[in-house]
Amino acid sequence: MLLFFVYVILSSSGIILFKLGSADLSIKMVSNQLNMNFPALSILGLLCYLVSFILWMIIISKSDVSFIVPLGLGLTNVLILVGSSVVLKETINIYGMVGIVLILAGTLLINKG
Numbered sequence: 001m002l003l004f005f006v007y008v009i010l011s012s013s014g015i016i017l018f019k020l021g022s023a024d025l026s027i028k029m030v031s032n033q034l035n036m037n038f039p040a041l042s043i044l045g046l047l048c049y050l051v052s053f054i055l056w057m058i059i060i061s062k063s064d065v066s067f068i069v070p071l072g073l074g075l076t077n078v079l080i081l082v083g084s085s086v087v088l089k090e091t092i093n094i095y096g097m098v099g100i101v102l103i104l105a106g107t108l109l110i111n112k113g
Contacts, residue, residue, distance in 0.1 A: 014049030019084075
């Protein structure tokens with residue numbers, strides 16, 4: 001269960017960190033050479049996401065997929081929405097709130113029993 005929570009945090013953090021660093025992210029061709037600028041936050045976000053993917057493969061291999069996948073995706077989506085609000089100062093409108101409730105309710109219903 002600890003691996004699962006680490007997965008959810010790393011996956012959500014990776015996406016938010018990549019978004020934070022993406023303002024300075026650039027990939028372009030200059031004089032027939034590929035010129036790339038990857039800010040540190042984007043690299044950190046990619047690393048978090050990579051580690052979360054490895055954890056996800058471990059979690060799936062040891063869990064009931066019909067239980068863990070809806071739970072993992074639902075919680076990750078909710079954490080991304082909340083984290084975006086806190087860290088990126090994005091607003092959560094009424095549809096986002098309803099979405100959070102539906103995701104959590106759906107996840108509970110799928111996993112009941």
